Amino acid sequence: MIPCDVSNLKKYYGKNVGVEDVTFNVKEGEIVGFIGPNGAGKTTTIRAIVGLLKPTNGSVAILNEDAFKNGHNARRELGYVSGEASYFPELTVMENLKFVADMRGVSYDRIDYLSTKLELALTRKPAELSLGNKKKLSIIMALLSSPKLIILDEPTVGLDPIVKQKFFELIEEEKKRGASILISSHTLPDIQRLCDRVVIIKGGKIIAIEEMEQLKTKRLKVVTIETDYSKPEITLSGVSNVKTDGNQIKFNYNGEMKKLVKYLNSIDITNISIEDAGLEEMFLHFYE
Amino acid sequence: MKLNELKKEQKQSKLSPLYKLERKANYKSLIVFSVIISFLLFLTMALFNFVEPLMAELVKMFEGQPEMQELFATQELKIGTYFVSEAGSFWALLAAIYGSFLGYKLINGNLKNGSSEVLYTQNASRTQIVKHKLIRLIINVAILNVVCGLVGLVAMLIWGYGQFSVLNYLGYMLFVLILTMQVAVLSFSIALLVKQKYSSVLSVLVALGLFLIANLGLMGESFEVFNYLTPFAVALADLIESGFGVVNYISIAIWTVIPVVTLIFGIKSYKNTDLV
Numbered sequence: 044m045i046p047c048d049v050s051n052l053k054k055y056y057g058k059n060v061g062v063e064d065v066t067f068n069v070k071e072g073e074i075v076g077f078i079g080p081n082g083a084g085k086t087t088t089i090r091a092i093v094g095l096l097k098p099t100n101g102s103v104a105i106l107n108e109d110a111f112k113n114g115h116n117a118r119r120e121l122g123y124v125s126g127e128a129s130y131f132p133e134l135t136v137m138e139n140l141k142f143v144a145d146m147r148g149v150s151y152d153r154i155d156y157l158s159t160k161l162e163l164a165l166t167r168k169p170a171e172l173s174l175g176n177k178k179k180l181s182i183i184m185a186l187l188s189s190p191k192l193i194i195l196d197e198p199t200v201g202l203d204p205i206v207k208q209k210f211f212e213l214i215e216e217e218k219k220r221g222a223s224i225l226i227s228s229h230t231l232p233d234i235q236r237l238c239d240r241v242v243i244i245k246g247g248k249i250i251a252i253e254e255m256e257q258l259k260t261k262r263l264k265v266v267t268i269e270t271d272y273s274k275p276e277i278t279l280s281g282v283s284n285v286k287t288d289g290n291q292i293k294f295n296y297n298g299e300m301k302k303l304v305k306y307l308n309s310i311d312i313t314n315i316s317i318e319d320a321g322l323e324e325m326f327l328h329f330y331e
Numbered sequence: 332m333k334l335n336e337l338k339k340e341q342k343q344s345k346l347s348p349l350y351k352l353e354r355k356a357n358y359k360s361l362i363v364f365s366v367i368i369s370f371l372l373f374l375t376m377a378l379f380n381f382v383e384p385l386m387a388e389l390v391k392m393f394e395g396q397p398e399m400q401e402l403f404a405t406q407e408l409k410i411g412t413y414f415v416s417e418a419g420s421f422w423a424l425l426a427a428i429y430g431s432f433l434g435y436k437l438i439n440g441n442l443k444n445g446s447s448e449v450l451y452t453q454n455a456s457r458t459q460i461v462k463h464k465l466i467r468l469i470i471n472v473a474i475l476n477v478v479c480g481l482v483g484l485v486a487m488l489i490w491g492y493g494q495f496s497v498l499n500y501l502g503y504m505l506f507v508l509i510l511t512m513q514v515a516v517l518s519f520s521i522a523l524l525v526k527q528k529y530s531s532v533l534s535v536l537v538a539l540g541l542f543l544i545a546n547l548g549l550m551g552e553s554f555e556v557f558n559y560l561t562p563f564a565v566a567l568a569d570l571i572e573s574g575f576g577v578v579n580y581i582s583i584a585i586w587t588v589i590p591v592v593t594l595i596f597g598i599k600s601y602k603n604t605d606l607v
Contacts, residue, residue, distance in 0.1 A: 093452045096605045119454035129448035133356040139449075145348035146453045184449065 044107055046071060046192040046223040047092060051101035054087050061087040062247040064101070069192070069223045074214070076234035076255075077227040078326060079244035085227045086126055088244070089196050092225070093123045105192055117192075119147060122185035126196040126227075128177035130169040136180055137165040140187065147188035157183040161209055174201035186213060193217060195226040199233055211237065235322040243326070258325055265324050267293045268307065269314035279306045284327050295324055349455060353467035356440075357433065361471045364429040368422055368475070369482040375418040376486035383408045410491030411499065411571030414483065420542075422479055423507045423566035427538040430472045430515025435534035437464040438522035442606065451606050461598055465519065472515045473508065480504035495571055503570045506578065509587075510562040514538050516590035523597030526604070562586035 047069040054061035062084035069075045079085050090096040091103050094114035103110040106117035114121075130139050140154045158165055161179045169177055178201045185193060193214075199207050214224060214237060228234050234241060241258065243251040269291050277285050281298025290313075296303055307315065386408040438461075441447040450460060484500055518537050522529045545563030547554050558564035559582050568577040 090605075090607055093448075095448065095451055095607050097603060115454055115456040115459075118452060121452065121454075123448070123452045125445075125448040127445055127448075129445045131352065131356065131446045131449065132444050134352075138355065142348050142352050143449075143453070145351075146455065 044071065045069070045104070046106055047194075047225060048104045049088065049092065049101075050103075052088065052091055052098050052103055053100035054084075054091060054096060055099045060247050061096075062091075062244070065244070065247075065249055066101075067242045067249060067252055069225050071223055072218065072221050073240065074218055074224040074226065074238045076238035076241040076322075077225055077244065078229075078231065078234060078241060078322075083244045084247040085244055086196060087247075089126075089194055089225070089227060092194055093121065094118065119188070120191040122188065122190040122193040124178075124181045124185045124195045124198045126200075128169075128174070128181045128201075130177065130180055130184070132168065132170050135166060135168055136163065136172070139169065139180060140165070140183060143184045143187050149188045153187050153189070154183070157186060157213075160213065161206060175203060175206065178202055179206065182210060182213070186217065189217070189220065189222070191222060193222050193224045195224065195228075197228055198226065199228060199230055207233075231322040231326055241322065253325075258322065263295055263297045263320040263325055264303075265293065265318045265320050266296050266303070266307075267291060267316040267318075268310075268312045270311060271313050273311060275310045279303065284324070295320060295327070347463065349460060349463040350466065352450075353437070353463055357437070357467055357471060360429070360433065360436075361475060364425065365475050365478045368425045368429075368479045371425075372418050372422055372479060372483045373486045375421075376414065376483070376490055378417075379410060379413055379490045382413065383410075409494065409572050410487060411495045412569055414487060414495075414500075414571055415503070415567065415569055418483060418486075419503060419507065419571075420566055422483065423510060423563060424538065424542045426472070426475055426479065426507065426511040427514040427542065427563070428535055429475060430468070430511045431518035431534045431538040432531060433468055433471055434515045434517070434519030435522050435529055435531055437468055437519060438601075439527060439529060442527055447606050457602050457606075458598065461523065461601060465516075465594075468515055468519055469512065472512050476504065476508040476511060480507070496574075499571045499574055502575055502578075506565040506570065506583070509583065510565055513562040513586045513590050514541060516594055520590055520593035520597035523601040524593070526601075558582055559585060 045068045049068065050066050052065040053063050065084070065088055067075070077085055077088070087096065091098050092105060092110055094105075094110045097111050105114060106120055108114055108117040110117075130136075131142065134142065137154075140158070141151065144151055144154060154165075157163075161183060163176060163179045163183060164172075169180055172180070178198065182195075182198060185195070199210060202210060211233075214226075217224065224237075226234065226237060235255065238255055240252065240254050242249060243253070271290065274287060274290075274292065277292065277294055279296070279298075279302065281296055281302075283295045283297070285292065285294040287293075303317075390407055441450050451457065480501075483504070484497070487495060487500060514537065518534050521537070522534075541561040542563050544557050544561040545567055548557035548561070548564055549567060558579050562582065564579050564582050568579065570577055
């Protein structure tokens with residue numbers, strides 16, 4: 044079973060394109076990162092997955108059910124953290140959590156475990172909480188029922204480093220349990236740390252789906268050179284994202300290593316460093 | 332609350348979480364409206380003892396002058412007529428405003444405050460969620476009207492014991508309940524149909540507009556058609572003094588069908604739309 048299967052998803056808002064021909068999936072026990080700049084269509088895709096948006100075309104299936112038509116049958120096994128922390132403002136934190144627990148038919152023990160782990164006060168109204176604590180509430184609501192599929196839209200926004208660490212531990216626990224997780228974030232080191240695969244979206248279209256391991260072995264390199272006198276113009280093909288800082292020039296290179304060495308040999312350099320590109324560089328490379 | 336107590340509470344609770352959610356989210360406005368309307372009803376009826384002798388004096392003054400009697404609408408003031416014209420009409424109006432606003436809030440409230448992302452991603456279909464909201468609407472409108480109706484009855488008994496038919500009063504109370512329910516369900520259905528294009532102000536205007544139309548219907552025989560264009564006509568009919576014969580049952584039937592049909596279309600539309 045594919046817990047989350049998005050196929051040729053199109054969503055138009057009137058004449059405006061939200062997303063077009065989006066196809067990807069999240070396999071069992073897999074953590075998939077979903078990255079793209081603001082307005083790329085991440086939240087639209089996620090909202091279609093959780094059944095809030097009706098696809099204009101294409102299909103979205105969660106746990107073998109059509110997400111829009113019959114999604115409620117599958118949502119017993121779905122945990123969702125929305126981009127903006129969502130909750131019932133009229134209820135206290137505890138009442139919000141009890142509502143979700145009752146809906147899913149899970150014991151209140153889990154509220155105790157998760158709220159203790161993330162240090163969330165239960166007696167206040169959510170409106171009285173900081174952004175970080177509101178986010179904690181959303182995370183606990185999503186993880187309460189130990190769901191098979193977890194969809195996280197910018198889950199770490201507002202979390203301090205200690206809570207973020209605890210959040211990662213929880214996500215790793217969920218993965219060990221066998222949950223499938225889709226996580227959208229602008230914090231690329233988080234994605235790099237957590238994910239098995241990454242889906243990159245731009246202008247409403249998927250432009251790349253990469254295994255994280257493959258990404259690491261891809262030929263995209265970050266090259267940093269230092270020069271004493273001149274600042275040569277880097278003309279080699281395959282070079283992108285050139286940045287100059289004092290006598291230091293940094294650029295990404297995607298091409299044959301032999302050509303790079305030959306080119307570097309032709310210019311006057313005093314120091315050199317060649318590293319594998321991280322997700323951040325890959326991301327910028329895709330968006331150029 | 333300790334974990335053991337929570338577990339006990341969870342075991343004991345047999346109500347649907349959706350039912351409990353809507354109850355918790357909407358009880359405060361019910362209390363506020365019930366208290367305000369009941370207080371105004373009681374206060375208005377308390378004034379009956381001052382108004383009645385004044386009216387009797389006017390009747391005496393204009394005896395044999397039919398033009399003046401018509402101009403000042405003087406007639407012997409009966410408590411039932413006084414209740415309908417002074418207390419019952421604003422009871423119906425305020426209760427309908429409450430129902431109309433609640434109908435709007437139940438649907439658009441979650442979309443406005445962002446909680447729709449929690450509510451509609453739970454393991455309940457949109458139809459189930461709307462059903463629980465409708466039940467909450469019906470219960471709250473019923474509680475409001477029963478409370479106000481009973482306060483009105485107590486006030487009537489205090490200041491007019493033996494001067495009116497309790498059965499007619501209960502009939503009037505029932506028809507006010509029906510008309511406010513009709514307005515509330517209509518507003519709820521409009522919210523389902525047009526979602527965020529419907530605002531709190533519009534919901535109040537729906538109730539107010541229908542009330543004003545009913546007042547046009549009072550302007551004479553040539554304006555009688557207005558009685559069919561609003562469910563409020565029944566609230567302005569002198570049922571307590573004149574009996575059930577003055578009730579416009581056709582209007583009630585029309586205004587039962589309109590909200591129900593709108594509701595059916597509303598639910599159909601709501602099931603097939605984006606909810607953010």
